[in-house]
Amino acid sequence: MTRLTTEEIRIGVIGAVVVALVALLPFFDNGFYLSLTVNIMLYAALCTAWTLFSGPTHYVSLATAAFFGIGTYAVGLGIDHLPFPVLVGVGAVAAALLAGIVGAATLRISGVYFVVFTLGLAELVRQLVSWSQSKFTGRMGLYVFTDIREMHILWMLLALTVVVFLTGWLINRSRLGFAMEIIGNDETVAKHSGIDTARAKILLFMISGAFIGIAGAIMAPRYAYIQPPSAFNPMISFLVVIMALLGGTKRLWGPLVGVIPFTILMDIVSSRFPNHTYIVMGIAFLAIVYLLPNGVTGRLEQLRERLRHRQPKPEAVSEEKPA
Amino acid sequence: MIRRTFLALAASAAALSFAGAASAxxxxxxxxxxxxxxxxxxxxxxxxxxxxxxxxxxxxxxxxxxxxxxxxxxxxxxxxxxxxxxxxxxxxxxxxxxxxxxxxxxxxxxxxxxxxxxxxxxxxxxxxxxxxxxxxxxxxxxxxxxxxxxxxATQLAEGAVQTLIKLRDNGDIGDTVALVHVADAFGLELVNAAKGELEEAGFEIVYEASYPLGTQDVAPIISGAAAANPDSFVAFSYPGDTFALTEQAQIQGLDVGAFYTGVGTAFPPYVGRFGAAAEGVLGIGGINVExxxxxxxxxxxxxxxxxxxxxxxxxxxxxxxxxxxxxxxxxxxxxxxxxxxxxxxxxxxxxxxxxxxxxxxxxxxYTTGQWRDGVFVAVAADGLDVSAEPVRKEGWE
Known part of the structure; x- marks a missing residue:
């Protein structure tokens, strides 16, 4: 391992301060802002975990709801028998196994086939889970009643997001990260360089899936009543993609910049226009696409470029046109 | 221009939000x-x-x-x-x-x-x-x-079974029942409660099926039930499947003396959709018209x-x-x-x-109702009086 650069140390310190501030929030607000922050943290964790795989590979996965639901159901089915932390682990392993099987079957195909398959996957898993639940367990409604309160969920999601970030950072420094970079740029070149591309992609898909499964497990006590439509809600998959793209997927922190404004925007829209949520959301989407075609990170980089252009730098002009 | 329109929209949104100030x-x-x-x-x-x-x-x-x-x-x-x-x-x-x-x-x-x-x-x-x-x-x-x-759920299931018992006592139906349910918590609770009650009352379940939530095609369920030739048909269903099951029963002419469906049967659009064919259909709910x-x-x-x-x-x-x-x-x-x-x-x-x-x-x-002349009349209840007795369903015309 190489040593940390000053840049990395600076980001680490800023990150630690932000994490500490969020962690202290429950001591200052026990109401609405805590709830809002829980939702922001949930999507921050989900989008970052999603970007872990989809960022470098450019595979758009709509399977988030499948992994999320597996995690939720692990807790729902086992809460009467096993302690909660064990079930979170079970959820992670189950989601990773599912990702492994799916990855082995589909990651050799690419483009739109992968997207369509992952979309169907969430529905397939949902049907399998509810079928086997009624067939084998004989349990009806799954209730998860625990002592876990909102602040605990916030802390768990925060810790999860931090772990996802650290994992992403470690992967970027590892052989796997280097391999992913080459695969993302040109898969044929990667193959010819002797990289086992399928293995690398499956491994990364499993890591990403496991994190999403953990997020689902953490949310189970919040739902209290576990049903397939809420655990395997396809909206989760779509929202994650939209937020990640809004932020930009080139950097691991890109989705964060998308999640925070998006969740707050959704919240403002649904509280101000309760009868017209979808119309106003549609207008908001159009506005985002019109004003931010490259996501928030793209916009930030554009602004930085513009600032640099103000200072007289002759070589910057030639950057305008790609070779 | 467009940017200005968005600004104007945002401003009017902000203005709207301050409109509802409360007084003491x-x-x-x-x-x-x-x-x-x-x-x-x-x-x-x-x-x-x-x-x-x-x-x-x-x-x-x-x-x-x-x-x-x-x-x-x-x-x-x-x-x-x-x-x-x-x-x-x-x-x-x-x-x-x-x-x-x-x-x-x-x-x-x-x-x-x-x-x-x-x-x-x-x-x-x-x-x-x-x-x-x-x-x-x-x-x-x-x-x-x-x-x-x-x-x-148990109260609702008991109401359905009591209605069947009354119809049987009147000689309107026999002992055989086709039992269908949507495979979620609601359907499972109802069907488990109903099964025990039906067996206790001496009914024979000749056909049993479940389907996942959101199923569109229920034709095989109705034809499966029809093949078992039951005296009554009971489905613990949700609005979408309630309408679909009724439609298929009508198309296939399911010949039963009691036809019961779940949530949605009590909706006015049900009778709007099926008109005279809805006459005599049993379902969850009901009101006291008196x-x-x-x-x-x-x-x-x-x-x-x-x-x-x-x-x-x-x-x-x-x-x-x-x-x-x-x-x-x-x-x-x-x-x-x-x-x-x-x-x-x-x-x-x-x-x-x-x-x-x-x-x-x-x-x-009120636990069970029956469509009678465009009104969904309660025919079974727990702890309340009902004004009407259930009657046999006479065909789909």
């Missing part, structure tokens, strides 16, 4: 229920029209009498998008940002259970009118501020919403609001703990009759 003589009541998502249709039929009607009626008669003060209701409503996260956030917003005095129940079993801990934490009375599950006794114990008015209060309620609902109520949970939803209204007036205060006490100990005069809670659960409910 108002009582703030918050409501969070689906206006979008999978349950929006059900809520638009059963939940929202009653909320709006109740608020308008109370305000027109001068408001709620709280002690020596007349208080107008200010309703603050949010869309929970049929999502538990959004619902929890809405409750938080209502409690801490809008600081409402009372809450109207969310819609559906799932969202009521998910929001119950939050509502309990803020000490609001939580009068649920859209959760029919066997868990109610446990929930009422867990959250002493919660009240459960729509009955239990009761002048119900007739008056239906008339007011028609005038207020431009459409009739459904013949099951609509009246219960309205009755839940009446309970809240009468409990606040009886307590003479907007202190939530005192209002909860008033609900626990009081007797309430509502459109579904006199309501008294036993351990926070309303034990008296």
């Amino acid at each position: 003589d108002t009582i703030k009541i918050g409501a969070s229920a689906p206006k979008s998502g999978p349950l929006a249709g059900g809520a638009a039929m059963t939940h929202w029209p009653n909320v709006h009607m109740w608020v308008n009626e109370v305000n027109e008669r001068g408001g709620l009498q709280v002690g020596d003060q007349q208080m107008q209701i200010e309703l603050i409503e949010y869309d929970d998008q049929t999502s538990a996260e959004t619902a929890i956030q809405n409750i938080q917003r209502l409690a801490t940002q809008d600081q409402v005095d009372f809450l109207i129940t969310p819609y559906s079993t799932g969202i009521n259970v998910a929001t119950a801990p939050m509502i309990a934490q803020y000490g609001y009375p939580h009068i649920t009118t859209s959760a029919a599950t066997d868990g109610v006794a446990e929930f009422a114990e867990r959250w002493p501020n919660s009240f459960w008015m729509l009955g239990t 009761d002048p209060k119900i007739a008056d309620y239906i008339e007011r609902h028609n005038a207020s919403a431009g459409a009739g109520p459904d013949f099951w949970a609509s009246a219960t939803t309205y009755a839940g609001l009446q309970v809240l209204e009468q409990a606040i007036e009886a307590a003479g205060t907007i202190d939530r703990a005192e209002v909860i006490e008033a609900i626990k100990s009081g007797t309430f005069d509502t459109v579904i009759g006199e309501v008294t809670f036993e351990n926070n659960v309303n034990p008296n409910v």
Whole structure:
């Protein structure tokens, strides 16, 4: 391992301060802002975990709801028998196994086939889970009643997001990260360089899936009543993609910049226009696409470029046109 | 130009949000229920029209009498998008940002259970009118501020079986039953309760099937049932599949003396869709047509919403609001703990009759109804009198 650069140390310190501030929030607000922050943290964790795989590979996965639901159901089915932390682990392993099987079957195909398959996957898993639940367990409604309160969920999601970030950072420094970079740029070149591309992609898909499964497990006590439509809600998959793209997927922190404004925007829209949520959301989407075609990170980089252009730098002009 | 339009939109949005400033003589009541998502249709039929009607009626008669003060209701409503996260956030917003005095129940079993801990934490009375599950006794114990008015799955299943027993005693049907259910918590609770009751009463289940939630094609279920040649057909279904099963039974001419479907049978659009073919169909719910209060309620609902109520949970939803209204007036205060006490100990005069809670659960409910001349008449109930006896279903014409 190489040593940390000053840049990395600076980001680490800023990150630690932000994490500490969020962690202290429950001591200052026990109401609405805590709830809002829980939702922001949930999507921050989900989008970052999603970007872990989809960022470098450019595979758009709509399977988030499948992994999320597996995690939720692990807790729902086992809460009467096993302690909660064990079930979170079970959820992670189950989601990773599912990702492994799916990855082995589909990651050799690419483009739109992968997207369509992952979309169907969430529905397939949902049907399998509810079928086997009624067939084998004989349990009806799954209730998860625990002592876990909102602040605990916030802390768990925060810790999860931090772990996802650290994992992403470690992967970027590892052989796997280097391999992913080459695969993302040109898969044929990667193959010819002797990289086992399928293995690398499956491994990364499993890591990403496991994190999403953990997020689902953490949310189970919040739902209290576990049903397939809420655990395997396809909206989760779509929202994650939209937020990640809004932020930009080139950097691991890109989705964060998308999640925070998006969740707050959704919240403002649904509280101000309760009868017209979808119309106003549609207008908001159009506005985002019109004003931010490259996501928030793209916009930030554009602004930085513009600032640099103000200072007289002759070589910057030639950057305008790609070779 | 376009940018300026967005700015103008944003400015008008901000202006709108400041429009609803409250005065001292108002009582703030918050409501969070689906206006979008999978349950929006059900809520638009059963939940929202009653909320709006109740608020308008109370305000027109001068408001709620709280002690020596007349208080107008200010309703603050949010869309929970049929999502538990959004619902929890809405409750938080209502409690801490809008600081409402009372809450109207969310819609559906799932969202009521998910929001119950939050509502309990803020000490609001939580009068649920859209959760029919066997868990109610446990929930009422867990959250002493919660009240459960729509009955239990077992009550509903018992009502269905009692109706079949009556028909058999009259010689209208024989012993064989086809039993179908949607494979989710609701369907499973009902079918398990019904099975025991049917076996005890000496019925023979000749066909049994389940289907996943959201199934579109139910033709194989009806043809499977028809092949078993049953005397009655019982399906514990949701609105979408209730309509689909009825349609297939009509197409295939399923020849049974009793045809029972679940949620949705009691919706006015059901009879609108099937017309005369709906005559004699049995289902969950029912109302007492003899009761002048119900007739008056239906008339007011028609005038207020431009459409009739459904013949099951609509009246219960309205009755839940009446309970809240009468409990606040009886307590003479907007202190939530005192209002909860008033609900626990009081007797309430509502459109579904006199309501008294036993351990926070309303034990008296209509369980089975039957379409008769365009009205869904109660033919079985628990703890209440019914004005009509079930009759044999005569074909699909």
